[in-house]
Amino acid sequence: MSDSAELHTSELHRAELHRTAIAALEALGLAGVTHLPAVDPPALGKSTSSQQTSSRPAAAKTSKTGGSVSVEAGKSPATAAKEQSLLGTAVNVPKLSLAEATQALKILADEVSACTACEELASTRTQTVFGVGNPQARLCFMGEAPGADEDRQGEPFVGRAGQLLTKIIEACTLRREDVYILNTLKCRPPGNRNPSEQEAANCRTFLDRQLEIIQPEYICCLGAVAAQNLLGTTQSIGRLRGKLHSAPHVTSAQVMCTYHPAYLLRNPAAKRDVWNDMQFLMAEMGIELPHR
Ligand code: SF4
Secondary structure (H helix, E strand, O other), X not given: OOHHHHHHHHHHHHHHHHHXXXXXXXXXXXXXXXXXXXXXXXHHOOOOHHHHHHOOHHHOEEOOOOOOOOEEOOOOHHHHHHHHOHHHHOOOOOOOXXXXXXXXXXXXXXXXXXXXXXXXXXXXXXXXOOOEEOOOOOEEEEEXXXXXXXXXXXXXXXXXHHHHHHHHHHHOOOOHHHOEEEEOOOOOOHHHOOOOHHHHHHHXXXXXXXXXXXXXXXXXEEOHHHHHHHHOOOOOHHHHOOOEEEEOOOEEEEEEEEOOHHHHHHOHHHHHHHHHHHHHHHHHHOOOOOOO
16 A cells, blocks of 8 residues: 555544544533543553643643644633533543644545535535635634635635635734634525525534544634534524633534624624624633734
C-alpha cells in the first residue's frame, strides 16, 4: 500500500473511531448521564506524548489560530465550564492532526458533492458549498445556507454579507483562514428561501461530521436558522444572542449566537449588538482586542 493510501486508511479509521466515541457519548447523554467519573489516563493504556498534549485541550488556552501552535498555561472561565461537561470531563477525544483533519474534510466534501438527498436543491444547485478555513480552527462561524454568490463560487460567505463577515473577523484580529466558515445547509435553496425542516435534517449528518472533524472550541451561529438548528430551540436570535450556550448532545464547543451579516446590511444599527457579542466571545477565547 502506498504512503498516501495508508494515510487515507488510517485517517478514515481514526475519523470512524472519533464518530463512534461521539455516538457513545450522545447515547450516554440521552440516557441521562451528565458526568462520568474521572479516569486515570494510565488505566486506559499508554499514550503517546502528542496524545497526552492534545487529549486535554480544555486544560490549556491555545493560541487564537488554533491547531498545533503554541499553548499557554491558564484556563478561561469558559474552558473551566467546558471541563464540567460530559464531553470535556473524563472522555477526551483526541483532536485530529492537521493532515488527518484536512483529509477527513476532503473525503466528507466529496461525499457531500454527490449528495442528492434534497431533490429540489440537488437539481437547482450549481455546486455544493462545503466550508472553508482552518481544519483545526478554535472558532467556527456557522451560517444558514449558500446564496447566489456562494452557489456560483463554491465557498461560503463570499457575497456582500460575506465581505461584512470578513470585516467582523478581522476586527477580532483574526483572518478568514484562522477560523472555519460553514453553513447549516450545503446547497442553495432556490430564491434564498429558508431551508425546510426536512432539508436541515437531511444535511445535519454532514454538519455534525464536519464539526466532529474540526472539533472547534467555539461556534458562532450567524442568524436564527443556524442557531435554532444547532441548539434545537425555537427561541429568537434576539433572545439567544449575548451569551454562551452548551449543546453537549451535539458538540463540546461553546456556542455563541448573533445576527447574520445579511441582517446587518438591512439593519446597520444592529452592528453594535454584533460587535458587543464578538467582544464577549473574544474575551472568552482569551483574545485581546485593541481599544476602538
Ligand atoms: S442540502 Fe445537504 S442533504 Fe440536501 S442535497 Fe445538499 S448536501 Fe445533500
